[in-house]
Structures are given as structure tokens and as C-alpha cells.
Amino acid sequence: MTRSHTRSLPTLLLMLAGLCALLALCSLVGSIGLSPRILLGHLPAPLEWQVWSEVRLPRLLLAVLVGSTLAAGGTAMQGLFRNPLADPTLLGQASGAGLAVSIWIVLFNGRFAGLELYGQFLAGFVGALLVTLVIFRIGRGYKGRESTITLLLAGLVINTLTGAVGGMLTFMASEEQLRQLSLWGMGSLGSAEWSTLSVALVVLPLTLLVLVRSAADLDLFQLGEVSAHAAGLNAERLKNRIVLASSLGVGLCVALTGIIGFIGLLVPHCLRLYFGPGHRLLIPASMLCGAILLLLADTLARSLVSPAEIPVGLVTSVIGGPYFLWLLLGRKVREF
Template structure:
């Protein structure tokens, strides 16, 4: 027996954590540069770095550099940052929802939270509500997201009799169906111009990403992730079930309410301007758990980084597979996530048995 096997798992995991963090960091930076460099107009790494550097210096620039700057800064970088924000929001939200429902299949898309939040946003667009200016859209998504999560929790609460994972999935099917039909009705009401927006919405796309949308979504994303990190230990104890978590000092009712609000906030940040992108919250936390274990203190930050990484890659594929057209990113994620979901069910992940 080697000496490594005698070390306590925490120590083993702890010693692995910096290495993994470094690897994820390197991959993250590499993909970020690649996603900015690649597209209909290919740039070299030095072009990218030069364009970013030029932004912060006042030295005169040539016409080519000016064009590079516009492409890098205004189009691609804003888009890559959006991919990071959306991916991080969906992945951490997935991890938190899985903790809340005690079910590794709880994904904002599958259980219907994304559908609910999108519905809120679609309603804002079609009914032309603009009470809160540019914040109306994310706010509509957030309110509808909270309502939907609450409804799902009431119907498929863990620990209640018969509330196993299949019940959560059934509730998800119903919520998605209801959301879809209301969205269909709103589509029917929509004008041709609105219809364009809605179609892009239902499939998910990052093509509307601008620095303005980044500045609006980054706030709820940071707040939401910070709160979840603060509750990491309580989320761990929820794995014992609500009753035992209470015995050990977790105010489960309060935690549940807070988690419903924060997960809806994260989903709203993700879907408001980019539509529904599925399976990120399912795939990423599951893979992270397999690598570093289920403890939320590490799971949440790694899921955030992994989600950002995955969506940058998916968006890169969306932009470059069929130039000059764009494949909707929702289609890309669906083609990866769907088979992954089936694999998890096949492996018995449905009962929380798989890591």
C-alpha cells in the first residue's frame, strides 16, 4: 500500500486542490484568449493582447489596430465575458438546486426554473412593460423565477412521502409544458419584430452580448455566488435530509427560502438577455463532484469556473462551426447535455447514488 492511500481524504483532496485550481485557471485563460481570437475574422494571440493593451494606453493606433480593437473589445470580449457569467450562474445555481432538492438531476432547465424565468422575460417583451427601464427584463425573469422555484419545491419537496427524484422530473415536465404553452400564447400575441427576439430567446444565444448587458448581469451573478459560498456548509448538511440538518443546527426553513430566491436570481441573470441554455447546471456540478468530491466549499467555486469554461467553448463552437452563420448555443448545449443526462440516469445518478 502506498503512503498516499493512508492520508485522510480531506488532506488528499486539499493537496489536489491547488493543482486542479491551477489547471482550471490555465485552461480558462487559454479558452478566453482563443474565444476572443477566433471568429469570422481570425486574429493572432499578439493581435488580441495588443488590442487589449491599446485600450489602456493612449498611444496612436493604425487603422488595422483600430479595427482589431473594435472586434476584440466591443464584440468578442463582451461576448466571452457574458459566456463566463452565464455559465457560472447556471452551474452554481445547478449545484445549489441539487443541494436544495437532494437530487443530482435538479438542473434549472430540467426542473423548469429556466422556463419560468424566460416566461417572465418574454412577458416583459411582448406586453411591453418598461416600468424599471433596462432593469425591467431581468426583474421580470427574477420574479417569475422565484415563483416557479417555489412552486416546484412545494410539489417535489425532498423527504416528503413519494417525493423521490422521479417526482421532481415529472414536476419539471409539467412546468416546462405549462411554461411552453404560455410562451406559445405570448408568441401568438407578439408582433413580427418581437417574434425575432423570441425565437432567438427560446434557443439561447449570446449574440446580443454588449458591455451594457454585462454590467447588468454581473451584479446579480456576483451577489448570488457570494451568498451561496456563505451557505456552503449548510448546503453540505442538507445532504442528510431536512430533519437531520435541523438537528445539527441548520434552520432549514429559512435556508430553503433564501436558496429559492438566490437560485432564481442566478437564473434570471443568466436568461434575461441570453435566453434559455440548458444542461450547464447538470453537467458541470456532476463532473466537479466526481473530481473534487461533494463538499460545497470547493464545489461551488469550481462549478462557477467550469461553467464559464464550458459556455465559452460552446459559444466558440456556435460561432465557428458554420461560418458565417451562428448555430444557437442552446442547440450546442442540448446536443452535449441530452446524452449526458441519459448517461447519468443510466448510471443510477437519479437516486443520488452517483457521486
């Protein structure tokens, strides 16, 4: 009866197969090319094995987790704000997390021996959460075009503000901290190691699970708060769940990889054209597509100028920026 249900399962399975194939392929590509035989269980030379298991695999897994989280988080935020522009980067959620992580690096790092990584994660979460709550408060009470403009302006102000405070922090930072800030700030998956990945492997799947389980409620929320309440939705509980899960997810991603922009905007928007707006399909599809997109972007980032690499955040911005402009200039602007 509906467009999405007839196409859903085969397409999702196809995307999953594509992701698996891409994972296998990307694990072989890089500054050191690896033989496909490694995928068939043939033990390679120790160096190749070390590159594959200690460098490539954690990096690819991190790309999958971060790509999935950013895309699913963007989808859920768009559903919650009932606005197709509610992207973690545009609304300032990511830069809020970024500023909090910068503050941690400059002011607190080194003071808590052994807790550096967790402190960075916690800072990212708190920063994203604070910005989400502020944005949510500002956006409440506006509808349609008014809501879009208000949210974008609020996001612009938050991004500018966090940029300014972040700039001030660079003056206070030591040389070591500056190097740490600039490497992390451009958005890169280069820091992926099994030790850093362990937290992400626990927390990010949990946030994704929360988002997937909220899909039916997000669908109801699209009726508007009053009608959704009458249709059986506890809207307050849903809002708290999405705000916490997306802040935790985005905050952790930013703490791990820096700001990787536009995935949360681009992925749900493209998929909605195909699957329709129902979140039960859109969120799993966004997870798969976000993972694929970030895997591709990261492989490009580490292959184009090999053995050096471009920060992956720059690659996604180069793809996402023009797409966002096209959205604003093109006919799709009417839908906002």
C-alpha cells in the first residue's frame, strides 16, 4: 500500500551487503596496500597483519560507528524538531561538544591521570547536551519557516560563539595542546585504536539502539505535539530520550574524531526521498548509509594524498557544503 514498505527490506539488505563489501575493500586500501588473500584467512607477513588488525580494522569500525551515529542522530533530531535542517553541525550541537572538548584539553587535561580519554568523552557529551537543550528551548513555539529560520540563526550564533571561545582557548594553549587541538579539530579517524574504540563500541551501539527503538514514537510525533499526545505518545519522555541519546552519540563522536560535518543533514535528506519520512525505515537506513558514506570519505581522505592524509571532516564538508547550498537554492527550499 505504501511506497516505503514495498521497497524497504530488499534495499536495506542491499545496503548492508554493500557496507560489508566496502568494509572488506577499504581494509585493503591505504598507504600500504594489502593483498585480498588476508580476507580469505591466509596469514600475511607480520607487518601486513599488524597494519590490518591494529590500524585498519579499528579505524574502519570507528568509521562505521561514527557514520551510523551521526546519520541516525541527524535523522532523529530532524524528527524531533520536525525540521529537515536540524543537523548536529548546523544547529551547533557538534561545535558545542567541540568547545567542551577543547576546554577539557586546554584546562583539565593532564590533571586527572588515566582519565584523559573519559574526561574528553564526558566533556563532549555535556557540551552537546547543553547546546541541544538551548536550541530546543529557542525552537519551541515556532512553526514552519519561522522555526527553520530561528533554528538556523540560533545554530549560527552558537557556532560563532563556540568558534570565538575556541579561538580564545588557542591563545591559552601550550604548543603541545595546540597540536592536539588542531589535529583533533579538523575531524579525523586517524586516532582510532582498540583502546579508544572500546568505549565507542559500548556506548554508540546503545545510543543507536535507543534511536531505533524510538522510531515509532518519532513517527507519531510528526502529527504535532497535541495530536501525538492524543494518539498515545508520551512526548516529554520521547524528547528526553532523543536529546540524551543524540547528545551522547554526537558528543562521543566529536570527542573521538573531531567535527565531521553534514553527514547528519545529507544522509536523512537523501534517504527520505526514497523511503519516505517514516522513521522505522529511515533510522536503520540512515545508520547503514552514514556508515557507507563515512567509510568512503575516510578511504578517500587517506588515499588521495597517500602516505599523508586529508582530515575526513574536510572531505565531508566539501561534499556536504555544496549539497546544503543546493538545498537552499533549489526547489526543495519550499519544503522547509
